[in-house]
Amino acid sequence: MAFEETWRWFGPNDPFSLKEIKQTGAKGIVTALHHIPIGEVWSVDEIIKRKKMIEEEKLKWSVVESVPVHEDIKKRKGNYKLYIENYKETIRNLSKCGIDIVCYNFMPVLDWSRTDLETVFDDGSITTKFETKAFAAFDLFILKRKDAEKDYTEKQIEEAKQYFNSLSDFQKEKLVNTILFGLPGSWETYTLEEFKKSLEDYKDINKNDLRNNLIYFLNEVIPVAEESNVFMVIHPDDPPRSLLGLPRIVSTKEDIEIILSSVNSYNNGLTLCTGSLGAGYENNVVEIANAFSDRINFLHLRNVIRDSQGNFMEADHLNGDIDLYNVIKLLLIEQKRRIQQGRKDVRMPMRPDHGRLMIPDMNKKGIYPGYSLFGRMRALAELRGLELGIIHSLGIE
Structure with missing residues (x-):
């Protein structure tokens, strides 16, 4: 068994077609219904429409990234109860359509930051x-x-x-x-x-408040996820530190321990983003992966060069400061263990997260930073080779 190779695709408006993606060797698609306003229910009809589009190219909708969490839920103000109920219904509808992994984050205001x-x-x-x-x-x-x-x-x-x-x-x-x-x-x-x-809307919300709001959300949605056989996998903060006075609560090993233990269910899991966690100089990504290996259901594999001052740059996937070799090795061993235990969550989809903009893509319009075709294709090829070597060295079938 090996990781399911996936590719992030932003839907019909993505500059790269599903036909192009298929030629990278990826089998699974990671996507979302970006045209539906945040907080509204994803209907079965809309989900099926996107799923059919993917399956027509002999690909699979592997992971939803993301079903965004409305800011009212993060603040626990306004219409947060309505938005949580809508989130539950979306989980149920995704399950009805055979989609069982949902990546999401709980970062206030900004989902990522670069300069x-x-x-x-x-x-x-x-x-x-x-x-x-x-x-x-x-x-x-x-x-x-x-x-x-x-x-x-x-x-x-x-x-x-x-x-x-x-x-x-x-x-x-x-x-x-x-x-x-x-x-x-x-x-x-x-x-x-x-x-x-x-x-300004967050001026009275500190780290404990935001964490409590996340735990409230999890206590509401994880029982629905369990009933629906859907795995909710939270994405770490990017970068993993407070910015602009905004609290961040998925930045360290300690943060993740609190979140996963707050609702102790396999359906309350983690997206292991080696780049987001790796941007934290004090974070040991191999140690984090090992500590929570049984709760990791989705992998974002990328690398960074970082320093103690908080600076970081996205680097070659196999040549940065993050030890992807040992991350991949321990999670392949974890995958084998799950198979032996008869667990349902053995797929462990992986996508090459980000990739540098290379010459063939430089004149193409509409490419989101980090999401070029050739940069990610290079990354996928490198990761695939590394994974294959580890599988053979371990004797994993």
Whole structure:
């Protein structure tokens, strides 16, 4: 047995077709119904329509990424009860259509953060990075968030100031647009004023509050997931630290332990994103994978080069600071153990998460950063080779 090779596809508006994806060797599709507003029910008809589109190309809808969690649920305010009921109904409907893994996250306001989407790698390909002084410059001198200086040391403030003063007006605008960049599949962005308002909505919500709101949500939806044989797998924070005063609760081994133990069910699981967790300098991704191996149902495999100052850059999948060899090895062993135990969740889909923009894709429009065809195809080939070597070395059939 091996991991199910999958590919993230953003639906009919994706610049890459299912026919192109099929030629990468991936068998499963990771997608979502991006056209349905967040908080509304995904009907069986809409799910089946997308599923048929995928199956016509002899592919399989392997994982939903994501059924977004409405901000009202994260804040436990407004119409949060209605949105939770709608979420439950969506889980039931996905189950009726034979889809049993749902990836989601609980990050407030921003689902990910980078300060540069066009970093040139040493081979001329393009990658993304997060630079602490650039983000601090945005926070302190562009957004001008109230009390922001309390989140930084004097040295960090001085470095951010020098960096900000070195920027042209064009570069400042580019930094704003990068940080406020839209979510995959949507291409929508916040205006600066909308962003400030969204941050203001969280001013009275601390880490414990957000965690309690997640646990409330899990206590509501996991019983439905159990009844429906659907595995809910939470995605870690990206990057795994508080930003802009917003709490983050899926950033460390300790965070994950609290979440998984709060509702102790195999249906309450983890998406192991080696890049998101790996961006935390103190996080040992192999140790985290080992600690929660029996609750991991979906793998995002990517690599980063990181430092103790919080800076990181997305790197070659097999040549960054994260030990993907041992992550893959221990999870292949875990998969074999599940098969021997007769568990239902033995598929463990894997997708090459992100990939650098390479020459054949550079003139193609509409490519979301990290989601080029050739960059991900290279990553999938590398990961496939590594996995095959480990399988043979372990004698796993």
